[in-house]
Amino acid sequence: MPYSSFQPLGETAMPLDLATLRNAHARSRQFGLSENTRPDYALLSPNALAQRLDQHRLFYEHALPLVETLYQQIANTHSMIVLTDASGLVLHSLGDDDFLARAQKVALQPGAIWTEQSQGTNAIGTALAEHRPATVHGDQHFLKANQFLTCASVPILDPHGGLSGVIDVTGDYRGYHRHTMALVRMQAQTLENQLLRDAFTDVLYLGFHGRREFVGTLMEGIAAFSLEGHLLAANGSARFQLGLEDDIAGLRFDALFDPGMEHVLARCQAAGEGWVTLCLHNGVMVQARAALRLRDAPVVTRVSPRLSRLGYLNTGDAQLARVLERVGKVLGRDVPVLITGETGTGKEMLAQAMHGDSPRADKSFVAVNCASIPETLIESELFGYADGAFTGARHKGHRGKIVQAHGGTLFLDEIGDMPLALQARLLRVLQQREVIPLGSAQAVPVDIALICATHCDLPAMVQRGEFRADLYYRIQGLTVRLPPTxxxxxxxxxxxxxxxxxxxxxxxxxxxxxxxxxxxxxxxxxxxxxxxxxxxxxxxxxxxxxxxxxxxxxxxxxxxxxxxxxxxxxxxxxxxxxxxxxxxxxxxxxxxxxxxxxxxxxxxxxxxxxxxxx
CATH class of the missing domain: 1.10.8.60 (Helicase, Ruva Protein; domain 3)
Incomplete structure (x- = not known):
């Protein structure tokens, strides 16, 4: 059976065994490296990195919120999260500022290559070489320059079993924790499941487990079938429950489950999804949630209770009730809102609720975390770029986040982290209500509701010259403070x-x-x-x-x-x-x-x- 990030409960990923470590060091020597070799500090240019992000945009956009979730779990531990593509190119990193500065000294940052060939034995490169999770600790790194690190990496597989990239937690070797790999594996498995569910159209998706309460969790098996009943892809849990080997070509629904596909389609065709009890080919009974995903079907957005409307957020606190009352009065009135408060107080949740109660609720809600996008990429992410804006740019250009929010709501989280140069461009967009993508002379009209959020003291930043005063006064039509817990x-x-x-x-x-x-x-x-x-x-x-x-x-x-x-x-x-x-x-x-x-x-x-x- 091929590697999968899925593991049954109770199993944990072990560090590299001695034989694997020796093989990894031997490969490093074959690449012409020695322990004292200076690491490869070469970085891709910002334009080239933007091009690679475009090539992996689906992977990147699914991974980004999971990287942020993982960082919340390890914050303030002198650590960082690293996301790479299948070639070992670092696409994104997020971590504690002190450790990010140390990591940059060995080029562990976006735009760098972390294969074994360029950096010797390391968790990212070794996970790619071995096609399995890797923990490389301290002096297990081949290059002495990297031996202050402890790293846990898990390869991400695409729905067809190929490599999409690696997600990694790296920290100071003195802070090694044996549970780190389990956290990384959980996010890797979540990402693989999301990629599988987004990979096909005109399919029947089946989520199943022996216990109904585990359907919808990381333990569920997920399988995609063509409407003719052919198995297209299955996640690790599905392969484990069904006992499938590497090659799934030719397998059909009716050979794996009873009753057959016709029965399941009939159950979910009317509503688009439905619960069924199925018997696996090995005799095990499972509870399954079947859902059709059709190319021309309307997209229905299911809003989580934690991201629901303003009334749902009101649970009796007087401070919060006043905030909800005030923001409710300005919805649809073209008044920008600035939400302040400590990290973790629910600023994005409030912004989502405001959008959901506004006249723009049927349009897009586009969230941008200004602190999580590398400074070299934030301009193209926000404003987009035209065809041919730089060498290797996407053929038809790229619609930036502001244009994507046209007609809906743009939420700029952690706006205090936006570079000063970009603040001037954003101010022009807000004043002129149009965006000029990079490499274009053609302005694109935009109509957005603007909500910004920050945990910073923006007035103090204005006084220190770290935030533009004119932009501050533009975004603070109504300022509200979310109380800490x-x-x-x-x-x-x-x-x-x-x-x-x-x-x-x-x-x-x-x-x-x-x-x-x-x-x-x-x-x-x-x-x-x-x-x-x-x-x-x-x-x-x-x-x-x-x-x-x-x-x-x-x-x-x-x-x-x-x-x-x-x-x-x-x-x-x-x-x-x-x-x-x-x-x-x-x-x-x-x-x-x-x-x-x-x-x-x-x-x-x-x-x-x-x-x-x-």
């Missing part, structure tokens, strides 16, 4: 709403009184983004258990929350101090034995090492 009086209601969204099948999760008290007392420095990640992880770990207890919470979170005390007494500094005190006490009690102290505190050894460094 620690100030919200409706936290219990928000938690219940998040738990309802995690409901799968017949499982309805609740929090034990002890966990609810812990959540209400905690300061939540990462705000609702942190809360959601903790709840989601707890629900996954709970499995069939419907009550979330302390045993289901991430270890690092429990020690931090229990050490932090009540929210009104907490701050990031206070929490850090208390946590350091707990760690020092545990180390003293166990005579400096880090492993014993970690067991006593219920955290990993790396957590203690990381806290000690700070």
């Amino acid at each position: 620690r100030e919200r009086t409706d936290l219990a209601a928000v938690i219940r709403k998040m738990l309802n969204a995690e409901q799968t099948g017949q499982l309805r999760y609740t929090l034990s009184p002890q966990v609810m008290d812990l959540f209400l007392a905690y300061a939540w420095p990462g705000n609702f983004r942190q809360l959601y990640n903790v709840l989601h992880t707890a629900c996954v770990l709970a499995g069939d258990e419907t009550e979330i207890t302390l045993a289901h919470l991430p270890d690092d979170f429990v020690i931090l929350a229990e050490a932090g005390g009540h929210a009104q007494e907490s701050s990031a500094g206070r929490l850090a101090t208390v946590t350091q005190t707990a760690i020092q006490s545990a180390l003293a009690e166990h005579e400096g034995n880090v492993s014993a102290a970690a067991r006593a505190l219920g955290v990993s050894r790396n957590t203690i090492y990381r806290k000690q460094r700070h």
Whole structure:
């Protein structure tokens, strides 16, 4: 069976075995490298990199939000996320500023090639060479210049089994964590599933599992069949459940499932999708959700409850209610809105809700994170470019995000990170209501509703000359502040709403009184983004258990929350101090034995090492 990012529950990816590592080092020597070879620092030009992004746009656009999700899980750990194409070219990176600066010194940045041929043994290059996940730690890197790194890479397969690229987490070797690979594999599997579901038209998609609550999760099998019943593609879970080998050519629906395809088509033809109970060819019964995807069918957007309208967001907090009332009054009135607030307070969620309640709801909502797009690419991403704008440009040019939002809403997240030069161009677009793509003299009229968001103090940035005053006054028609989680009086209601969204099948999760008290007392420095990640992880770990207890919470979170005390007494500094005190006490009690102290505190050894460094 070919490699897949899917693994049954309970299995984890192991670091490279000694034989594989020796082979990787041998390949490095065959490429003419030595341990002291200077790394290849050559970068593609911005234009050439933009061209490669165009070539991989579907892959890139599916991957980008997953990269951001993965970064939320590893933020502030001296790490970064790297996305490459199948040739090892770095398309995108996102990480902590301090580590990004160190990574740039060895050219681990967009535009660089990280194959074994150019960089010696490294997780990205070795994953590409071996066609399987690779963890390369410290001095396992062939080049000495790269031995300060620890890297976990997973290759991404396209629906036909070919390589699309690699997703990788790289950090300081002193902060190695054995769970990193599991996080990378989860996002890799999610990306592969998304690529499969977006690869075909005029097909029947089948999502199935032995337990209904696992359909729609990473554990579901996904298979695509032509309308004539031929198997076109299947993800790793589907291959595992069906016992399929490498070659799936010639396999038909009716040979794999009973009842046959005619029965399933009849169930889902009227509504476009439907639930069916099927028997696999090996006798196993599964629950399946079948959906038709037809070329000429209208596109129906299903909005997640977490991204619904303004009324849904109102769960009783007075500060938030005033924000919702004010933004509701300006919808459809050509008033730009600036949303401020700490990271993770739900700024994009509010923007989506505003769009959903506006007269433009049936048009596009286009979100651009100004902090996540490399500075060299943000201009072409926002404004687009014309045919022939630069060597290798896409034949028909590229419609930028602003033009894509025509008639709808443009949401510029983290606008404080937009380069000054681009701020002037954006100001002209807002004033003249037209865009001139790169390499073109022809203006394109645009009609957009503008919503911007930032966690920065824009007035202070204006005073320091870091943000244009004229643009600031243009985008702040109405400024609203989203309160941080620690100030919200409706936290219990928000938690219940998040738990309802995690409901799968017949499982309805609740929090034990002890966990609810812990959540209400905690300061939540990462705000609702942190809360959601903790709840989601707890629900996954709970499995069939419907009550979330302390045993289901991430270890690092429990020690931090229990050490932090009540929210009104907490701050990031206070929490850090208390946590350091707990760690020092545990180390003293166990005579400096880090492993014993970690067991006593219920955290990993790396957590203690990381806290000690700070």
